[in-house]
Amino acid sequence: MASAARATARATLLSLRRQIASIEQTPPALAGEERGWADAQDAERAALLATGAVDFDRELGGGIALASLTEIHARTARDAGLATGFVAALLSLTGAPAFLARDPVLWIGAPGVFAEAGAPHGRGLAALGFAPERLLTVEPKRLVDALWVAEEAARTRGLAATILDMRGNIGGFGLRETQRLNRRAQASGRLVLLLRQSAEAEASAAPLRLVVAPSPSAPLTVLAGTAHARAVPGGIGPPGFAVTIEKNKAGPAGRTHFIHWNSHERHFYTEQARRGGTRPAGTAADGPGGTLVAFPRAGSGSAHPGAELSVSGDRPHRARAPRQGLAAEEAS
Numbered sequence: 001m002a003s004a005a006r007a008t009a010r011a012t013l014l015s016l017r018r019q020i021a022s023i024e025q026t027p028p029a030l031a032g033e034e035r036g037w038a039d040a041q042d043a044e045r046a047a048l049l050a051t052g053a054v055d056f057d058r059e060l061g062g063g064i065a066l067a068s069l070t071e072i073h074a075r076t077a078r079d080a081g082l083a084t085g086f087v088a089a090l091l092s093l094t095g096a097p098a099f100l101a102r103d104p105v106l107w108i109g110a111p112g113v114f115a116e117a118g119a120p121h122g123r124g125l126a127a128l129g130f131a132p133e134r135l136l137t138v139e140p141k142r143l144v145d146a147l148w149v150a151e152e153a154a155r156t157r158g159l160a161a162t163i164l165d166m167r168g169n170i171g172g173f174g175l176r177e178t179q180r181l182n183r184r185a186q187a188s189g190r191l192v193l194l195l196r197q198s199a200e201a202e203a204s205a206a207p208l209r210l211v212v213a214p215s216p217s218a219p220l221t222v223l224a225g226t227a228h229a230r231a232v233p234g235g236i237g238p239p240g241f242a243v244t245i246e247k248n249k250a251g252p253a254g255r256t257h258f259i260h261w262n263s264h265e266r267h268f269y270t271e272q273a274r275r276g277g278t279r280p281a282g283t284a285a286d287g288p289g290g291t292l293v294a295f296p297r298a299g300s301g302s303a304h305p306g307a308e309l310s311v312s313g314d315r316p317h318r319a320r321a322p323r324q325g326l327a328a329e330e331a332s
Helices: 002-023 028-034 040-045 054-059 077-090 098-102 113-117 122-127 143-154 175-188 271-275 324-331
Strands: 069-074 105-109 135-138 161-167 191-197 208-215 219-222 230-236 240-248 256-262 267-269 285-287 290-292
Touching: 054 240, 054 256, 069 077, 069 175, 077 113, 077 122, 077 191, 077 208, 077 240, 077 256, 105 143, 113 161, 113 191, 143 161, 143 175, 175 191
Parallel strands: 069 191, 069 208, 105 135, 105 161, 161 191
Antiparallel strands: 208 240, 219 230, 240 256, 256 267, 285 290
16 A cells, blocks of 8 residues: 555656646756756656657647556557557657667567467568567466566566557456556556557556557658659558547547658658648649549650549549430431
């Protein structure tokens, strides 16, 4: 009971520090050091993980709190890979504390989760910017063993993060188990993520719950950031995520943010912020039936003479009325 009371008091103190730092527009970690509130470990516990998407971070109170449990949900099993990619991106963010980019990450698969959705793949993680050699995976045969591993790992400062990957709403896992994980994350100052696939929201001690869903990728642009920037029609650009803040003790909840991941610069961004309100030259225009790409007419010296796409190019072909001459021959 005494340890639980201390953990609760520490969490309240850290929350007050973040609120004061937000009012004074001072980073929480710096505020802790300059005012003598805490030592280096307490400064780490107060640190926030900023994603780079300005509006998203603002609603989170500056970013995702490192010293707490965060839930990330994928509503359906087919979105499990998307949620895995989102987690890999979070663990690869530029500007994150040194331990998050240096220390190993433990990924715990509850029984059956890897068989259903697949285990994290090294090449896929590397494509998102995460070094796969830092990843440790374990898949206990029993849920109680998975929870034990997660709790022991969450209190370990030698790990950058602990991820507990679960599928569905499982008996034997509820509010009490999330309270234990959250207290251990607060004590260690290390990120603990609860990744849930095909699960409905239920009572949880996690201060933050994000629901991740698919979103169209950003336009593929060559020579971005220059006067010669051009979009590649039909190209697949940076992956997109529709992230809904379903639960948030640090700010408002309920809004869905459409963000993209830049695996080269390793940060999230919104398409509006990247474009600055304008489209790069050559970007296809969005029409009511999808994307309309216009090519030059014949005789213009284009490599595609006379190529024009109908607005209904991505719709079922509509039968044309027969010509009058042909109709007359058929009638006779």
